[in-house]
Structures are given as C-alpha cells and as structure tokens.
Amino acid sequence: MYDSILVATDGSDAATAATRHAIELARRFEVPLYGIAVLESRTEYDNAIVDPEEATRRRREQAESTLAEFETAAEAAGLDVETEIRSGVPHEEILAYADDRGADAIVVGSRGSSSFKRALLGSTVDAVVRLAKRPVLVVDDADSGDETGQNGI
Secondary structure, three states: OOOOEEEEOOOOHHHHHHHHHHHHHHHHHOOOEEEEEEEEOOOOOOOOOOOHHHHHHHHHHHHHHHHHHHHHHHHHOOOOEEEEEEEEOHHHHHHHHHHHHOOOEEEEEOOOOOOOOOOOOOHHHHHHHHHOOOOEEEEOHHHHOOOOOOOOO
16 A cells, blocks of 8 residues: 655654554555654744754754654664654655655644644644645544653654
8 A cells, every 4th residue: 555654753742643653554564664854944033032053953953852762663663764854844845755755655743843732733734734645644642642741752
C-alpha cells in the first residue's frame, strides 16, 4: 500500500502521537520512514526582550532533540529512518520534503505547538491536508497516551 511514510513533528503531544502512529505504520508495511521538523520562518520578534538568534537556536535544539527521540524509537522498531530539519513555512516544507523523498503518505498531529492549540485543526495541518497530493493521516493528541504532558516517544 505504501512504499514510504513521512511524519512531521514539532514536539507537541499531537505530533508525538503522530510519530507513534507513523512508526507503527512503517513497521507493519515494512517501509522506510522519514521525519521532518520545520523551524517557522514567519515568526517575527518586535521587542528587545527576545533575542531572535537565541530563539532560533532554542527552536533548533528542540527540533534536534525531538527528531533524535523519534529516530531512537523508529530504530528500536527495526525501521530505516531519515530525518531533516528545515526552515520555512511549515506546510510548504513538509510537502516539499514529501515530494523530495517520494513519500506515499504523510502523518501529522492534529494540533501543533502554536498558541492556537484549541483550533479544530492547526493552520499547518489544514494546509497539508488541503494541498497534499498523497494521503494524509491526522492523529489527535488524545491518542498520545501521555497524560504527563511530556514529549517523549
């Protein structure tokens, strides 16, 4: 059914649940798994309190940590996994990476780590679902099984 699967993660509970689903799908179909984290390029800092370079460094460190946890879990499941961090508009980078890798399906969490967590679908997820030329599985954070709020996989 699928020859490869891509999961997008930002470390949120919904994204962590999505990584679990993607790992299980890739394991069942015995296919390669790709993971992406996108550093939002549209974020603007308009005050002297936040150093943009420090904020970018912290976001990159979080993305690296999130992808490292994902890689560890995928490898423990016996999967071939490749990850990448990109900067840009998240839905555009997710779709471009899916094209680059020829992923047959995309798995995303229902809400990301933005301040608008209560939206039905996050703007990134909405755009991925509307614009993808491949199946998209949207996983709710209620499926994460992690009531502590921790982002571990």
